[in-house]
Every structure is written in C-alpha cells, then in structure tokens.
Amino acid sequence: xxxxxxxxxxxxxxxxxxxxxxxxxxxxxxxxxxxxxxxxxxxxxxxxxxxxxxxxxxxxxxxxxxxxxxxxxxxxxxxxxxxxxxxxxxxxxxxxxxxxxxxxxxxxxxxxxxxxxxxxxxxxxxxxxxxxxxxxxxxxxxxxxxxxxxxxxxxxxxxxxxxxxxxxxxxxxxxxxxxxxxxxxxxxxxxxxxxxxxxxxxxxxxxxxxxxxxxxxxxxxxxxxxxxxxxxxxxxxxxxxxxxxxxxxxxxxxxxxxxxxxxxxxxxxxxxxxxxxxxxxxxxxxxxxxxxxxxxxxxxxxxxxxxxxxxxxxxxxxxxxxxxxxxxxxxxxxxxxxxxxxxxxxxxxxxxxxxxxxxxxxxxxxxxxxxxxxxxxxxxxxxxxxxxxxxxxxxxxxxxxxxxxxxxxxxxxxxxxxxxxxxxxxxxxxxxxxxxxxxxxxxxxxxxxxxxxxxxxxxxxxxxxxxxxxxxxxxxxxxxxxxxxxxxxxxxxxxxxxxxxxxxxxxxxxxxx
Numbered sequence: 001x002x003x004x005x006x007x008x009x010x011x012x013x014x015x016x017x018x019x020x021x022x023x024x025x026x027x028x029x030x031x032x033x034x035x036x037x038x039x040x041x042x043x044x045x046x047x048x049x050x051x052x053x054x055x056x057x058x059x060x061x062x063x064x065x066x067x068x069x070x071x072x073x074x075x076x077x078x079x080x081x082x083x084x085x086x087x088x089x090x091x092x093x094x095x096x097x098x099x100x101x102x103x104x105x106x107x108x109x110x111x112x113x114x115x116x117x118x119x120x121x122x123x124x125x126x127x128x129x130x131x132x133x134x135x136x137x138x139x140x141x142x143x144x145x146x147x148x149x150x151x152x153x154x155x156x157x158x159x160x161x162x163x164x165x166x167x168x169x170x171x172x173x174x175x176x177x178x179x180x181x182x183x184x185x186x187x188x189x190x191x192x193x194x195x196x197x198x199x200x201x202x203x204x205x206x207x208x209x210x211x212x213x214x215x216x217x218x219x220x221x222x223x224x225x226x227x228x229x230x231x232x233x234x235x236x237x238x239x240x241x242x243x244x245x246x247x248x249x250x251x252x253x254x255x256x257x258x259x260x261x262x263x264x265x266x267x268x269x270x271x272x273x274x275x276x277x278x279x280x281x282x283x284x285x286x287x288x289x290x291x292x293x294x295x296x297x298x299x300x301x302x303x304x305x306x307x308x309x310x311x312x313x314x315x316x317x318x319x320x321x322x323x324x325x326x327x328x329x330x331x332x333x334x335x336x337x338x339x340x341x342x343x344x345x346x347x348x349x350x351x352x353x354x355x356x357x358x359x360x361x362x363x364x365x366x367x368x369x370x371x372x373x374x375x376x377x378x379x380x381x382x383x384x385x386x387x388x389x390x391x392x393x394x395x396x397x398x399x400x401x402x403x404x405x406x407x408x409x410x411x412x413x414x415x416x417x418x419x420x421x422x423x424x425x426x427x428x429x430x431x432x433x434x435x436x437x438x439x440x441x442x443x444x445x446x447x448x449x450x451x452x453x454x455x456x457x458x459x460x461x462x463x464x465x466x467x468x469x470x471x472x473x474x475x476x477x478x479x480x481x482x483x484x485x486x487x488x489x490x491x492x493x494x495x496x497x498x499x500x501x502x503x504x505x506x507x508x509x510x511x512x513x
Contacts, residue, residue, distance in 0.1 A: 008119040009109045011126035016102050018130075018362075023098055026369035028361050030489040031090055033416055033445055035136040036398035036405075040414075041068035042079045043088045043405050051076075055401055055414035058430070059234060062227035069227030074170040075138030090402040091374065093136075100140040105129055107147040108320050114154050115285045117328045124347070125324030128258050131316045131354030133361065134489075142172035143317040146179035150321065153183045154288065156190070158199040162206040169210055174237060178314055181295035189287045193280055234420060237307055244304035247485075252300050256315040257350035259296045262326035265343070266290055269329070283332040289325035292318055316354070357487050364477060365490035371474035372493035378403055380471055384440055384496045385410065392437040397445045400494065404440075415445055427453045428460075431499075439497040443476040444488050446495040454497060465500040 004010060022028045036043075040053035041063070057064030068076070079096065086092040108129070112122045145168040152161035161183060169176030191198045218225045253260065266289065273279045280287045296318050303312040372380075381400045385407060388394055393411040395418055396404045404412040418430035427449060431439075441450055458466050472493035477483035 006119050008113070008117075008122045009126065011123040012105050012109050012129060015126060015129040016105060018358075019098055019101065022361060022365070023094060026361075026366055027091060027094070027374035027492065028365050028369065028490055029133055029136070030442060030444075030492055031094065031136050031399040031402075032134060032489050033398050033442070033448075035093075036401040036414060037417075038071065038075060038138055039079065039093055040401065040405065042076050042083055043402060045080070046083050046088050047406060048408070053414075055396070055405075055412055056417050058413060058434070059417045059420050060227070060230055062223065062230050067223060067227060069224040070231035071138065071228075072170050072173060074167060075141050075172075078141060088402060088405070090399060093402070097135050097140055100144055101132065101135050104140065104144040104147055104317070107144065107151055111147065111151050111154060111288075111321055112324055114151065115288065115325065115328065117285065117324060118331065121324055121327045121331065124327065124351075125320045127351045128320045128323060128354055130351075130358040131255070131319065133357045134313060138171050139175060139314070139317070142168050142175040143314075145171060146175060146182075147317075147321070149179055149183050150186070150288070150292075153186045153190075154284075156196060158187070158202045162202040166206060166209055166213075170213070174311060175314055178295050178299055178318070181298055182292050182318075185291035185294050186288065189280065189291055193277060193287070235308075237311065239306060239308055241306055248304055248309045251309055252303060252312050252315075254353055254356070255312045256296065256300060256319055257353050258319045258323040258347070259293060259300075259315060261343075261346055261350055262289060262323050263293050263297060265326060265330060266293060279329075283329040285325035286329035286332070289322050289329060292322040292325070296322060319354070360477065360483075360487035361490050364487065367474050368472070368476055368491035368493065372471050372491070374492045377471070377492035377494050380494050380496070381440055384438055384494075384498075387498075388437045393434050395431075395434075395436045395439040395441075397440065397442040397494075399442050399489075399492070400440050415439065415441055415450070425453075425456075428457055431457060432461075435499075435501050437499060437501075439499070441495045441497070442489070443472055443478040443491040443493060443495065446470075447478040447484065450495075450497070463502050465498075467498040467500075469496045469498070471495070 036055060037053065040055055041051050044053060045051045052066060052068050053060075053064055055064070056070075060070055063070040079093070082096045083092070086095070105126075109122070109126075112125070117125075145164050149161050149164040149168060152158070152164060165176065165180060165183060168179055187196075187199065187203075190196050217228070266286075269279070269286075270276055280290075296315050299307075299315055299318075300312065303309050378400075381403055385394065385404060388410055390409045391411075393413060394404065395413050395415045397415050401412065401414060404410070413434065413436070418434060418436075419426050431453070439450065439454075454466060454468065457464070470493070472479075472491055472495075474491075474493075476491035476493070477487040478491070
C-alpha cells in the first residue's frame with residue numbers, strides 16, 4: 001500500500017475510476033434540478049432547429065421562445081459538438097460532463113507537477129476531488145478553463161493565460177470573476193517577487209476584449225442583452241447585504257473546510273515568518289495557495305453576506321489546488337510552522353466532510369439504482385408521457401426533460417420554471433393557470449417542493465382528481481428532512497402525478513359537437 005501511495009496522482013486516478021464506475025453502473029449523479037436549464041437550448045436546437053429552451057417560456061420568454069441568452073454561450077457551443085456526435089439523451093450528456101471533469105482533474109495534477117509537489121501532498125490533495133459531485137452545469141467547463149489559466153500563469157505564459165481567462169468569462173461570469181482574482185494576484189505576486197515585469201499589454205488586451213464583448217452584445221445584439229437581463233432580474237447573484245444564517249455558515253464549512261484550514265495555517269505561517277517574500281521565493285507553492293485563498297475568501301465572505309449561498313460550490317473546485325499548495329509550503333524547509341497531530345486530524349476530518357455526498361452515492365445511491373435504474377425510470381417516464389392527451393401540458397423535472405424534449409405533441413415545462421417565483425404559493429398558482437395533465441418529478445423535486453404543494457392543491461380543489469405514483473421502494477435521502485440538505489440527486493425513481501381536471505361546460509359542448 002505504501003508503495004502504491006508513493007505514485008504521484010494515484011488518488012486522482014482513483015477519483016476518476018470511481019466517477020466512471022458510478023456513471024457506468026448506476027448512472028450517478030442524477031442530473032440536478034437546473035441541468036436542463038443550460039442543456040435545453042442545445043437539445044432543442046438539435047431536435048427541433050431552434051436555439052431556445054421552451055421549458056423556460058413561462059418565465060423567460062426571450063430565452064424560452066426566441067434565443068437562449070440567459071447565460072454566456074461558450075458551454076452551449078462546446079456541448080453542441082458533443083450532442084451532434086453522441087445524441088441528446090441525458091446519459092450522453094452525463095458522459096460529456098465526466099469528460100470535462102476528467103480534464104479538469106488532469107490539469108490540477110499538471111499544476112501540482114509544475115510546482116514540484118511531493119507525491120504524498122499530491123495524493124492527499126487529490127482526495128478533495130471527491131467533494132466535486134455536482135458537475136452538470138457550465139461550471140465544469142469554466143473551472144477547466146480557469147485551472148488552465150492558473151497553470152499558464154504558473155508557467156509564466158501570460159498571453160495564453162489572458163486568452164483562457166477570457167474564455168472562462170465566456171462560460172461563467174461568476175467563475176471568471178473568481179479566477180481573475182486568483183490569477184491577478186498571482187501575477188502581482190510574481191512582479192513583487194521580482195520574477196517578471198508587470199505584463200501591461202496582455203492585461204490591457206484582456207480588459208479591452210472583455211469590455212468589447214460586453215459592448216458587442218449590448219449594442220449590436222440588444223435581444224441577447226435583454227435575454228440576459230431577463231434572467232438576472234429573476235435570479236440575481238447579489239442578494240443585497242444580509243446577516244449570514246446558520247445554514248449559510250454550515251454550507252461554507254461543509255464545502256470548503258480544506259480552504260478554511262489552509263487559510264488559518266497561512267495566517268499563522270505569515271505571522272511567524274520574518275520575511276514573507278523570502279518564504280514565497282523559497283516555496284512558489286505558497287504564492288499560489290495564498291493567492292487562491294484570497295480569491296476563495298472573497299467568495300466565502302460574499303456567500304455569507306451579499307451573494308446567493310449556493311455560489312459557494314465554486315470553492316469545491318478551487319480546494320484541491322489551494323490545499324495541495326498550502327501543504328507543500330508547510331512541508332518546505334523554510335516554513336516556520338510544522339504540522340502536528342491536531343492539524344492531521346483536522347485535515348482528515350475535512351476530507352470526510354467534503355466526501356459525505358460521495359459516500360452517500362456509493363452506498364445509498366447504489367441501493368437506489370438497484371431499486372429503480374435509469375433505464376427503468378425512462379420507461380416509466382415515457383409511458384407517462386405517452387398517456388398524456390395531445391396538446392396538453394406537462395411539468396417535468398430536469399433529469400427527464402431530455403426525453404420529454406423529443407415530443408412535439410405536448411407542452412413540456414421545467415418543473416422549476418412554471419411561473420415566476422413571486423411570493424408564496426407561486427407553484428400552486430402555476431398549476432391552476434396551466435392545468436398540467438401530468439407532473440413528472442425526481443425524488444428531489446417532489447420532496448423539496450411539490451409534496452407540500454400537491455397536498456395543498458388537493459385540499460383546495462376537491463373537484464380535481466389527483467393520483468400520485470411514487471416508483472421508489474427504497475426511500476431516498478430526499479424523503480428524509482434530516483438528510484435532504486446533505487445528499488441529493490441519487491435516485492432515478494420518478495414520481496408521476498396524474499391530474500384529471502373537471503370538464504367545463506364550454507369544453508363539454510365543444511366535445512359534444
């Protein structure tokens with residue numbers, strides 16, 4: 001075992017083997033509730049020839065009916081090539097995301113090797129990759145480009161770094177902003193240490209290019225700009241100044257414990273060192289980790305006070321490199337502190353904390369997959385869709401919309417986007433207004449939102465017949481309040497809700513004629 005662990009990157013390889021096995025044998029992780037938000041326009045374009053996402057039409061009319069412009073488009077452009085070659089179903093796109101995650105992991109390994117980290121440090125830091133279990137959004141591509149940007153700066157390739165950072169912004173504005181803080185401070189740190197001159201021309205070229213792209217969209221393509229603003233108004237990243245709630249604090253601790261430990265250790269190291277400059281010259285990894293922690297700290301503080309709390313998931317991708325470089329600096333001869341048993345215990349606890357969902361997928365998730373596999377779930381979903389009368393409306397969870405999108409005889413609506421989120425009971429009002437014949441939900445979406453909504457609907461509309469079919473025999477974590485916020489999206493078993501509306505007199509007269 002010791003000889004095996006002496007191989008640099010063995011835990012990274014183990015992570016990729018685990019991810020491949022989970023997807024191959026259990027089709028996990030199940031696409032999360034907003035996966036089709038980003039994949040839908042490409043799926044719709046390939047199937048029906050129009051680059052928009054009709055499942056969002058009730059809330060985002062521009063992105064839902066005219067052109068999808070709710071998010072920067074680079075992810076969709078890359079996905080289009082994959083979908084044209086391999087198909088539009090959810091499993092094909094899940095393999096695409098695994099490819100992106102694999103490339104990201106290899107870039108992380110390349111950063112470690114470029115900084116000459118020891119095998120033990122690389123392998124321990126690689127364990128934090130198990131904290132990345134949500135990777136069905138444009139975020140994975142953005143982090144791949146961001147990690148390549150960090151690698152380029154470490155190798156002092158500034159022009160490629162500027163180009164890669166621009167592409168990161170073209171994939172995700174939030175993630176582009178975080179990596180710009182990281183690589184910007186890295187460049188400044190290298191100048192401060194005397195390793196290079198400030199790269200004025202590449203920096204100016206990057207800023208002009210970014211502002212030029214924004215101006216191009218705003219002034220030359222106003223429809224795209226309006227579509228972007230349409231989305232921002234409904235789901236703004238900035239919530240306004242607020243006091244952090246307990247759940248927000250727990251989410252930060254659970255997602256980024258390794259970064260927190262590294263930050264505390266770095267503060268102690270800087271406090272005890274006589275010359276920070278000398279320490280960073282002796283250990284280049286210290287510069288990388290310190291700059292990464294500055295960006296991560298800005299993210300964590302933002303998520304606690306002004307940003308939406310879920311934005312903290314960005315930190316999960318930053319964590320392996322930041323922690324690995326910190327540990328390398330800690331083991332350097334120039335370090336002023338040494339790890340003790342308390343530090344080692346804290347680091348082990350951090351690994352276990354970030355791996356909770358990975359452990360849940362490997363245990364509880366396997367049981368759920370044996371109960372109802374993806375293939376069985378799709379048979380149930382398609383049968384439910386076949387039973388819906390032509391022209392009717394269906395609400396469908398993201399994981400099943402890839403199947404529903406193939407149909408032109410139904411109006412399929414994303415179950416998260418049937419109406420604007422305006423106060424209480426907006427889902428109830430959407431059901432009343434759109435009168436879906438069937439609602440097809442994942443376990444997560446049913447227990448998170450629709451279980452209470454349907455119960456309330458039954459009480460208010462006793463004239464409507466509602467039948468619920470839950471295909472799960474193994475209770476998923478989503479069904480248990482204590483585990484719902486810890487482990488999600490590990491069960492394919494659908495919940496189908498059939499709704500038989502009373503025939504109005506006008507409809508009855510039309511049917512009779």
